[in-house]
Amino acid sequence: MLAGPFATMMLADFGAEVTKVERPGVGDETRSWGPPYDERGEATYFQSVNRNKASVAIDMGTEAGLAELHRRAREADVLVENFRPGLMAEKGLDYESLRAENPRLVYCSITGFGSGGGAELPGYDLLIQALAGLMSVTGDPAGEPMKVGVALVDVLAGLFATVGILTALRHRDATGEGQLVEVDLYSALLAAMVNQGSAFTIAGVVPKRLGNQHPSISPYQVYATADGELVLAVGNDRQFDALCEVIGATDLPADPRFATNSARVENRKSLGEELERHLASRPAAEWSAELLARRVPAGQVNDLGAAFAFAESIGLEPTTTIAREDGSTVSLTRNPIRLSASPATYRTAPPLLPEDG
Numbered sequence: 001m002l003a004g005p006f007a008t009m010m011l012a013d014f015g016a017e018v019t020k021v022e023r024p025g026v027g028d029e030t031r032s033w034g035p036p037y038d039e040r041g042e043a044t045y046f047q048s049v050n051r052n053k054a055s056v057a058i059d060m061g062t063e064a065g066l067a068e069l070h071r072r073a074r075e076a077d078v079l080v081e082n083f084r085p086g087l088m089a090e091k092g093l094d095y096e097s098l099r100a101e102n103p104r105l106v107y108c109s110i111t112g113f114g115s116g117g118g119a120e121l122p123g124y125d126l127l128i129q130a131l132a133g134l135m136s137v138t139g140d141p142a143g144e145p146m147k148v149g150v151a152l153v154d155v156l157a158g159l160f161a162t163v164g165i166l167t168a169l170r171h172r173d174a175t176g177e178g179q180l181v182e183v184d185l186y187s188a189l190l191a192a193m194v195n196q197g198s199a200f201t202i203a204g205v206v207p208k209r210l211g212n213q214h215p216s217i218s219p220y221q222v223y224a225t226a227d228g229e230l231v232l233a234v235g236n237d238r239q240f241d242a243l244c245e246v247i248g249a250t251d252l253p254a255d256p257r258f259a260t261n262s263a264r265v266e267n268r269k270s271l272g273e274e275l276e277r278h279l280a281s282r283p284a285a286e287w288s289a290e291l292l293a294r295r296v297p298a299g300q301v302n303d304l305g306a307a308f309a310f311a312e313s314i315g316l317e318p319t320t321t322i323a324r325e326d327g328s329t330v331s332l333t334r335n336p337i338r339l340s341a342s343p344a345t346y347r348t349a350p351p352l353l354p355e356d357g
Contacts (some may be wrong), residue, residue: 001030002125002151003110003185004082005049006158011078011165012052013335013344020050020351021069024057027353038330047350051322051332055351060091073098073105078165082110085119095180106168108161108181115182123185125151132189137196140211157188218264219243222301224276227283232275233297237261242294247278247287322349 005020005028012018022028028050034043059065070093073079079098081088088094088109095107109115112123121127129135129147139146164181172178190197195216199205207215212231214220219232219240234240237253237260244252252258252274257267264271279287284300291298302310311318320334335344 001028001082002049002154003157003161003183004080005030006155007108007110007161007165008053008080009049009051010158010162010335013346014337014339014342015345016078018053019072020053020055022055022057022354024059027055027057031353040328042350042352047330047332050350051330052345052347053351054348055354057354060093066091066093069093070098070101074102076102076105077169078106078108080108080110080161080165084123085109085111085115099178103178104172104176105178106165106172106181107178108165108168108183110157110161111182111184113186114184118184118186125153125185128153128185128189132186133193133196134189137207137209139209141209143209145209153185153189153192156192157183157185160188160191213268216265217261218268219271219275221268221272223272223279225279225284225287226281228285229301230279230284230287231299231301232291235261235297239296240264243275243291243296243298246290246294246296247275249274249278320346322346324349 008016008018008020020028028046030046030049031043033045036044038044038047058068060069069091073093081093089097095105095109098105098107111119112128113119113121126147129138129152130145132153134153135145135147138148161181161183164183168179168181196207199207199215212221217233217235219234222229222231224230232243234243240258240261241253244250252271256263258264258271258274288299308318318334319331321329321331323329330349332346334346337344
């Protein structure tokens with residue numbers, strides 16, 4: 001639903017000609033995933049991952065539709081599909097079949113759990129956050145396991161797919177041969193667990209929920225202030241010394257309980273109490289400004305509106321506005337990759353549902 005469209009949008013932003021194949025009369029399921037909708041009744045979910053694409057409605061259940069897809073595959077550099085494993089083979093559109101027609105084809109298959117024993121499992125982001133362990137380390141220790149507030153696994157899988165596609169294209173440049181690129185959401189999330197994953201694979205430690213705390217760094221969490229919450233992400237002793245100086249807690253760095261990061265992790269509860277006692281004198285916004293001026297990683301907890309405003313204030317230009325054919329516009333988040341010679345472009349708005357054919 002999201003991983004494939006995200007990957008192809010990444011490619012489209014940098015000039016790839018992407019044609020989205022949709023079901024006649026229905027289209028991509030995310031077209032109906034709302035609210036919210038824009039002023040024309042289009043789901044904002046669909047629009048988030050489908051700019052710079054053309055769209056065509058093709059019925060895979062007809063001979064004419066399959067013939068058209070074979071024709072397009074013969075001419076394509078890349079094919080991306082995110083159906084359940086086996087469906088493309090049933091239609092004669094699997095990698096082995098299409099490679100015989102187009103040996104240079106890079107064929108990317110995105111699944112939920114791979115094409116082996118998990119082939120029949122439904123690949124939804126929430127399910128994979130649960131099964132692959134992300135929810136077990138997210139949320140308050142005293143509360144229920146918590147999902148991340150966006151379909152993060154789909155985004156990660158889409159990024160891994162993009163890397164795989166570009167790597168395969170580079171290989172084709174050198175050898176003239178296409179290849180099969182396979183990415184599954186489950187493996188993508190396991191790879192993205194990084195230090196939490198290695199804690200298990202190397203040391204046999206099964207991480208638990210710590211809320212906003214970090215298992216290996218302190219102070220690294222959310223703290224109460226006179227007004228609002230303040231995030232501190234203090235990763236070294238210099239930052240800790242500067243933090244203590246700014247908030248007027250100059251005695252803390254000399255305290256053996258807090259003198260090193262390891263000691264601070266061991267005594268994080270006591271440290272938190274000391275920090276909040278000092279932070280209670282001023283609001284989060286004031287602390288954030290002063291601490292950032294001293295290069296201490298700190299910031300208030302923004303909602304999304306404030307997040308975009310902050311990006312604007314530091315010159316990141318977080319959005320782009322794209323004109324539609326009818327003269328209206330759509331505002332979308334910019335591609336975060338900045339290239340000096342071949343930057344991302346925003347040529348066309350997400351397409352309307354095409355007519356059959």
